[in-house]
Amino acid sequence: MQELLINIKNANKSQELYKKACELMPGGVNSPVRSFKAVELEPLFISKAKGQYLWDVDQNKYLDFVGSWGALIHGHIPDSIQEAVQNALAKGTSFGAPHEDEIELAQIITESFPSIKKIRLVNSGTEAIMTAIRLSRAYTKRNKIIKFSGCYHGHADVVLSMSSSGISTLGLPGSAGITKNTVSETITLPFNDISTTEITLSKYPKEIAAILVEPVIGNCGVIPPSTAFLKALKELATKHKCVLIFDEVITGFRLAKGGAQAIYDIMPDLTTLGKIIGGGMPIGAVGGKKEIMDLLAPIGPVYQAGTLSGNPISVACGLATIKLLKDETYIYLENMTEHLCKEIKKINEENNIKAQVNNIGSMFSIFFTDTKVCDYTTAKKSNTQKFAKFFQNMLSQGIYLAPSQFEANFISTAFKEEDINYTLEAYKKSILEI
Numbered sequence: 001m002q003e004l005l006i007n008i009k010n011a012n013k014s015q016e017l018y019k020k021a022c023e024l025m026p027g028g029v030n031s032p033v034r035s036f037k038a039v040e041l042e043p044l045f046i047s048k049a050k051g052q053y054l055w056d057v058d059q060n061k062y063l064d065f066v067g068s069w070g071a072l073i074h075g076h077i078p079d080s081i082q083e084a085v086q087n088a089l090a091k092g093t094s095f096g097a098p099h100e101d102e103i104e105l106a107q108i109i110t111e112s113f114p115s116i117k118k119i120r121l122v123n124s125g126t127e128a129i130m131t132a133i134r135l136s137r138a139y140t141k142r143n144k145i146i147k148f149s150g151c152y153h154g155h156a157d158v159v160l161s162m163s164s165s166g167i168s169t170l171g172l173p174g175s176a177g178i179t180k181n182t183v184s185e186t187i188t189l190p191f192n193d194i195s196t197t198e199i200t201l202s203k204y205p206k207e208i209a210a211i212l213v214e215p216v217i218g219n220c221g222v223i224p225p226s227t228a229f230l231k232a233l234k235e236l237a238t239k240h241k242c243v244l245i246f247d248e249v250i251t252g253f254r255l256a257k258g259g260a261q262a263i264y265d266i267m268p269d270l271t272t273l274g275k276i277i278g279g280g281m282p283i284g285a286v287g288g289k290k291e292i293m294d295l296l297a298p299i300g301p302v303y304q305a306g307t308l309s310g311n312p313i314s315v316a317c318g319l320a321t322i323k324l325l326k327d328e329t330y331i332y333l334e335n336m337t338e339h340l341c342k343e344i345k346k347i348n349e350e351n352n353i354k355a356q357v358n359n360i361g362s363m364f365s366i367f368f369t370d371t372k373v374c375d376y377t378t379a380k381k382s383n384t385q386k387f388a389k390f391f392q393n394m395l396s397q398g399i400y401l402a403p404s405q406f407e408a409n410f411i412s413t414a415f416k417e418e419d420i421n422y423t424l425e426a427y428k429k430s431i432l433e434i
């Protein structure tokens with residue numbers, strides 16, 4: 001493990017590039033969570049990535065727990081995925097017409113998710129959610145949407161009020177530039193709380209089009225649901241005839257081949273996917289019941305379109321990624337993550353560190369609070385100052401964690417046992433210094 005023991009030599013080139021980037025791009029970044037603002041640093045500019053590692057422009061090497069925000073379940077560009085992408089590229093970058101690989105991806109997804117009978121590919125998770133909401137409203141002929149605080153559903157206007165991810169990271173209440181009318185039909189309720197959902201549904205009979213939820217929250221740090229909560233959402237959606245949408249953009253193919261819905265054994269009406277199904281290339285998907293999906297144009301009245309939808313490179317990359325996923329993959333990932341989290345908890349106990357470790361499958365978060373984290377309110381109790389210091393300490397030892405308390409860390413199949421052991425060594429040092 002000697003080769004990993006690289007302290008950050010310097011960040012001169014990153015600093016230089018950041019200055020230049022800030023002149024040309026707002027905040028120097030193309031997505032706000034990359035700015036490292038919450039961890040009181042300037043972002044590192046990455047020059048290459050392979051396996052479990054990232055290299056910055058100053059030649060520092062990092063063990064990568066971000067994995068492009070969960071998209072890279074096999075780490076960075078394993079050979080078989082590289083080959084698949086290169087083969088696809090040689091045939092063209094975009095056809096603007098149907099192609100055979102779209103059918104194969106649709107087939108694999110529908111086989112993995114029994115709740116998905118038909119699917120449409122889009123270009124991002126955000127687009128998938130937009131379409132899922134439009135479909136729900138058209139199908140139910142109702143307007144209101146129930147969602148839950150701490151969940152993030154992309155950056156479309158309707159779902160951005162009281163959202164999480166970068167919104168929580170930057171301490172924002174939502175976003176400017178969104179009219180009151182746009183969000184007047186969006187109701188945000190506490191996660192893991194059945195009674196408020198029950199009350200709200202009774203308060204607005206026949207007005208709720210959809211209940212939208214991340215079945216396992218990944219965008220407020222990791223927050224698993226209570227099984228009773230998810231089951232209640234299913235029962236309530238059925239009883240009140242609203243569409244149950246599982247946003248599995250992170251959890252789809254991450255927690256199991258069939259996503260969180262397979263683990264909790266619940267069939268939603270619609271599912272949104274993204275991240276892993278593109279293996280690091282831009283993609284998104286919405287799928288579900290035939291009678292809802294068939295409302296989409298060209299056969300139905302709900303319009304949705306995309307110049308690059310079903311892009312052959314994204315589809316090839318996604319297919320190659322999914323094909324590498326076996327039952328053993330999930331056992332390997334879970335064992336590794338469980339081992340890491342168990343040891344972290346042990347270190348915390350031995351050193352009297354007040355922290356909560358949440359983990360499920362290959363996702364985990366560390367919150368600096370003595371309260372159990374089960375929703376947005378308890379996540380917010382975490383000491384973000386402590387987190388920032390902890391993040392900096394880990395980074396200086398070559399561990400690249402999610403740069404926010406309100407984002408998940410991911411383990412990929414590229415991780416080896418020695419990576420976990422190295423991380424634990426670094427953790428011990430980092431935690432004792434804060």
Ligand SMILES: *Cc1c(COP(=O)(O)O)cnc(C)c1O
Pocket residue numbers: 123124125126127129152153154155214218219247248249250274275283284
């Ligand atoms: C990442 C994410 C989105 C948004 O996907 P983009 O591709 O970034 O637009 C939506 N929902 C969840 C649960 C996500 O994690």
